[in-house]
Amino acid sequence: MTDYDVLVIGGGPGGLAAAVSAKKEGAGVLLIEREARLGGILKQCIHDGFGLLRFGEKLTGPEYVERFEEEFHKLSISYEVQTFVTSVRKTEKGFYVYAVNAKGVREYRTKAMVLATGCRERTAKQVFIHGTRPAGVFTAGTAQHFVNLMGQMPARRCVILGSGDIGLIMARRLTLEGAKVLGVYEVKPVPSGLTRNLVQCLEDYDIPLFLSHTVTRVFGTGRLTGVEIAGVDERMRPIPGTERYVECDTLILSVGLIPENEMAESLGVPLDIRTKGPICDNRFMTEADGVFTCGNATHVNDLVDYVSESGEIAGRAAASYKKRTGQESEKGRVMMDADASLQYLVPQKLNLGSDLGKVILYFRSSRVLTEGTLTVAVDGQKIFARKYQNLKPPEMERLEIDFTGQCLTKESRVLVSIAEGGGI
Template identity: 50%
Template sequence: MKYDLVVVGGGPAGLAAAIEAKKNGVDSILVIERAKELGGILQQCIHNGFGLHEFKEELTGPEYAQRFIEQLKEQNIEYKLDTMVLEVSPEKIVQAINSEDGYMIIQAKAVVLTMGCRERTRGAIAIPGDRPAGVFTAGAAQRYINMEGFMVGKRVVILGSGDIGLIMARRLTLEGAKVLAVAELMPFSGGLMRNIVQCLEDYDIPLYLSHTVIDIIGKDRVEKVIIAKVDENKKPIPGTEIEYECDTLLLSVGLIPENDISRATGIEMDRRTNGPVVNELMETNIPGIFAAGNVVHVHDLVDFVSGESRKAGAAAARYIKNEIQNGEYINLKNGNGIVYTVPQKVRVENIEKSLEVFMRVNRIFKEVKLEVRAGDEILLSTKKNHMAPGEMERILISKKKLEALNGKDIIFEIVEGKQIISCDSYDSCTIVPVGGDK
């Protein structure tokens, strides 16, 4: 089999990339999806809040996915479901298998990797205690309730305050369960502020920051969960235990970009994002292999996934048509308070009007100044009232400014303001100046 473009993954990222590549003149496209339906995780996200940036209206996850599925079909883009990609070689040879076609070897001119991400499990974080039934990842519980029609429990404790966990706190409450508490190891939530308000505060569900589960008790089914406060080294503090009688524990303890294929291909990885290192075109270090969406870094809004993936799809089309310019790379680096930047390196020649940079901070900041500089030159300085790890930041830098850098590295940094060091709750936090100690 031969295709100009193979897209690995049929979720929101893969759909957007394939559609954009088709709009940019690539006719021979194959989308490969391992699930039985297109749309990825969105199919189980029946709550609204999607599409505000992309479609200027509020949609549910399945509605958002359906918009792109319909576009894919209108463009007559070929796709294979229930198909597992086994390997992608640096030469863009894709090996895949399914029950209908059997083992396939597909030669592509370009590949876009859009495999999304997976949840951390109990084993990944080593929670002590018994091993009864009733311990679920938040995403698994979401699928059981929203797609399979099974209720996972009646009295629930949630560990981790990522967006999926927060949304499931509300979902379980609406289905008649009692959510007793949400415990978060970090001194800040990993979710969006709007989800903390709409999913916890609106339903009087307590959020315990700097707390974790220290024991699970139960023979056949979960009977009790014990949480405790942790110190600055994330170690439980004796005497702070809180015991809950419950039948279910949900884990919302982080997402991991799905990059087994990327690593096997030899793609350079960024240990900060657990995703590929990409350039201004979302291209990896292997020419012609692109990556976009949650496989690169975990996004908080699917609208940003779609926008980033369109960029990868258009760039893949440029690669196929041999329209990409080679030039010297400028490196993007994170300074004080910044966890990572995406992309990690850029060539000015391939930027049209401005460079879009996504980043996350490493703690909660209040009334701060974010500075972007190259050497002594300040490219951008902006004030932010609130920055948090659960909320991705987006910065635009004009091409004109980049052209004047002469190859200097760009540094993103929090230079002044206040930072939150520790919290028991959102009403009780230790706040110090940026750069100060507790």
């Protein structure tokens, strides 16, 4: 058994950033990745647009993540690939992490853990598509794996359900490879993906987008032969009589991502029902002492730049985490209440330890607002406000607030809300 200060689970952009920052703080770090190569999902995201904030360049997924890998290797951080964590046990002496790989059953001990486990895709059944079970129904990520990693063509005539970014990216990708994308259908009245992807992935290739429509049924016994499309009402329920049949051989779903937190849950980490990720503080520590979260396991990010940023914060905090039950926890943490005007807010808590200064917040608005103002109030007293233009639920906002000089205690009531309009 080997001892570490920080053990990072997941070798995608979040985990790599966490490992690098923890190592830079002088911690003994081990990163465990279940796939054969580091890089996470970015290995298959071969389109460009990554890293504009961090590097000021439009990189492709592999280019972006390989920059982190390079730094990771330069720091000679220990790692295990094709290694799968089977269980984690918390004890007085730290966390015992059990894993398997081709060498056998492994056991590690660590003071702190960073869970950088990413997210998974919602499936056809989870959006209640009915009918038969033919081949040719894929989540966008699975289709992307086939095309970009295996060089296999999973589609010829294809319908895409969901206008999430991966769906839009796959519409373009499959078109470039010679498939016919018949249309992208979105159950909501507004598109889910970034506007620029609507332009450069759909408009550029004359792929139609149908809002307030969904796929209700699939047909075919061997391979998919067609799907049933229906219009939906304002509560997103199919409207009887609007059904029509579209002949196609492939249905690709881009209907949402779910943070992966099964391991966190096994450690008793409470999740936020809004983010579906762990409730965490500004250092990305969850409610379980010594367990940190980052990236898409915390909440689904739009941009990988933010994933890396949260990884860095979590890694740094995990490195400085000492199993001393006094001091920090005496001051405790205070909840930040995000009201219904926010779809969610990360972090949910502020750690009142000595260094509460600049805090990075990530949030999404619940509604589309051409003008909106986000305010933070402590015990009814407004301490911060910022004006926004074009707030949209699909687009995450990042915000830095300096809490220096704010006398926050465990009992303070911190309220975050967005009001319509620009008046402060």
